[in-house]
Amino acid sequence: MKETTFYHHDVLSMLDFRREDLELLFNYTEEMHKYTNTKLSLLLGKVVSLAFFEPSTRTRLSFEVAAKRLGADVISITGEESLSISKGESLADTIRMLDTYSDLIVIRHRYEGAARYAAEIAEHPVINAGDGKQHHPTQAMIDLYTIKKLFGTIDGLSYGVLGDLRYGRASTSFIYGLTLFKPKKLYLISPESLRVREEVLQVLKERGIVFEEKRSLGEVIGELDVLYVIRIQKERIPDPMEYEKVRGSYKVTLDLLKYAKKELKILHPLPKVDEIDERIDNTPYAAYFIQAKYGVSVRMALLALVLGAEP
Amino acid sequence: MSEEPTLVVSKIRSGTVIDHIPAGKALDIISVLGIAGKEGLRIAILMNVESKKLGKKDIIKIEGRRLSPEDVSAIALIAPTATINIIEDFAVVEKYKVMVPNIVMDVLVCPNPTCISNKKGEAIRTRFRLTSRDPLKLQCEYCGTIISGDEVVRLVIRKR
Numbered sequence: 023m024k025e026t027t028f029y030h031h032d033v034l035s036m037l038d039f040r041r042e043d044l045e046l047l048f049n050y051t052e053e054m055h056k057y058t059n060t061k062l063s064l065l066l067g068k069v070v071s072l073a074f075f076e077p078s079t080r081t082r083l084s085f086e087v088a089a090k091r092l093g094a095d096v097i098s099i100t101g102e103e104s105l106s107i108s109k110g111e112s113l114a115d116t117i118r119m120l121d122t123y124s125d126l127i128v129i130r131h132r133y134e135g136a137a138r139y140a141a142e143i144a145e146h147p148v149i150n151a152g153d154g155k156q157h158h159p160t161q162a163m164i165d166l167y168t169i170k171k172l173f174g175t176i177d178g179l180s181y182g183v184l185g186d187l188r189y190g191r192a193s194t195s196f197i198y199g200l201t202l203f204k205p206k207k208l209y210l211i212s213p214e215s216l217r218v219r220e221e222v223l224q225v226l227k228e229r230g231i232v233f234e235e236k237r238s239l240g241e242v243i244g245e246l247d248v249l250y251v252i253r254i255q256k257e258r259i260p261d262p263m264e265y266e267k268v269r270g271s272y273k274v275t276l277d278l279l280k281y282a283k284k285e286l287k288i289l290h291p292l293p294k295v296d297e298i299d300e301r302i303d304n305t306p307y308a309a310y311f312i313q314a315k316y317g318v319s320v321r322m323a324l325l326a327l328v329l330g331a332e333p
Numbered sequence: 334m335s336e337e338p339t340l341v342v343s344k345i346r347s348g349t350v351i352d353h354i355p356a357g358k359a360l361d362i363i364s365v366l367g368i369a370g371k372e373g374l375r376i377a378i379l380m381n382v383e384s385k386k387l388g389k390k391d392i393i394k395i396e397g398r399r400l401s402p403e404d405v406s407a408i409a410l411i412a413p414t415a416t417i418n419i420i421e422d423f424a425v426v427e428k429y430k431v432m433v434p435n436i437v438m439d440v441l442v443c444p445n446p447t448c449i450s451n452k453k454g455e456a457i458r459t460r461f462r463l464t465s466r467d468p469l470k471l472q473c474e475y476c477g478t479i480i481s482g483d484e485v486v487r488l489v490i491r492k493r
């Protein structure tokens with residue numbers, strides 16, 4: 023069982039995986055669901071480092087709970103500590119230190135490529151929990167698992183990805199993740215200045231995904247099975263004027279949903295700001311709270327696979 | 334090596350001749366090679382001379398200098414048509430066309446300011462993967478940024 027793509031491998035980008043890998047991960051996740059209220063000893067004696075150089079609560083807690091449920095010890099660098107480190111020490115030196123203490127490093131950093139760089143330095147596997155605007159693979163694993171649970175399949179559905187596709191790493195990884203499957207159609211919906219990046223379009227073309235760029239949700243809402251929404255990534259937009267121009271430029275409203283299929287499910291990696299009318303939260307369209315609930319199980323499955331523990 | 338009779342420059346004893354440079358690119362190459370003129374090397378730069386293949390071309394002759402693989406990669410990015418002639422005792426002992434390698438290390442700077450390869454204090458070598466030869470396109474292995482066309486020339490690290 024240890025001979026999986028995950029075993030002792032880094033998790034940096036969705037593009038490093040195949041469909042079979044995700045199917046295996048989803049099977050493991052099913053197993054993990056049974057144990058989300060118990061403490062296992064699968065990773066007893068293992069140490070997981072959480073190196074969050076960028077503020078985060080949701081993802082860090084989710085990884086921490088996942089590691090602890092599996093019986094691992096957790097050490098972490100967060101907020102303040104990362105600040106004092108960033109003053110004097112290079113990222114490389116910090117990674118070398120964590121590598122001597124732990125069996126696996128989870129890293130989040132505001133620089134694109136930080137996780138790949140950390141993986142080149144560390145002997146132990148590195149999991150990317152977000153590098154700038156580039157990748158957030160574990161979020162995409164959760165997103166795809168959620169769709170699998172809701173629809174029984176990921177293939178053959180029509181997808182809309184709405185929002186700041188230029189700076190959004192969760193949306194980028196979700197789009198990359200979809201390329202491992204056979205979506206019927208993919209709509210990329212964003213304001214002009216927040217269009218998806220060239221390298222993402224390149225991957226879609228190379229992999230033969232049927233996709234179209236749109237400027238407004240209203241044009242396509244009636245076709246969609248899944249709508250994936252992300253907030254504007256204010257902290258990554260270099261020019262405050264640019265942010266002001268796009269602020270509030272898209273929103274999912276109850277009015278728009280009148281034209282939607284009744285099976286439509288809306289996903290969002292959270293936290294959300296104002297891009298989804300909060301009255302939608304209590305409708306059957308909202309799948310983002312279910313999605314958030316799956317986070318721990320998917321990460322438990324991933325940690326177990328990477329460290330070679332069988333449920 | 335195709336010496337042009339119209340402009341007389343004495344032959345070099347040993348060193349490197351970079352020929353078939355697209356007209357106007359010689360100074361870019363000099364800059365990329367870090368030649369400031371104070372090194373005491375005998376150098377000839379011929380610009381806009383006639384060429385059968387290119388119409389007009391530039392030529393650089395450098396006495397007493399061999400090129401590193403990084404130098405050759407950098408020249409290939411700026412002047413894809415260039416040929417390198419290694420001269421010993423006034424004779425061409427080796428001649429080859431430059432070629433952009435599939436992985437370009439340490440030659441280009443990433444234009445993305447939040448790419449890890451631009452983070453200060455890290456001993457990190459820039460690394461680009463060639464994704465298309467014609468038109469020329471490369472992709473940063475760290476942040477995924479794609480660069481192409483004239484932008485590539487601007488991003489070659491200048492040693493001077």
Ligand SMILES: [Zn+2]
Nearest residue numbers: 443448473476
């Ligand atoms: Zn880069």
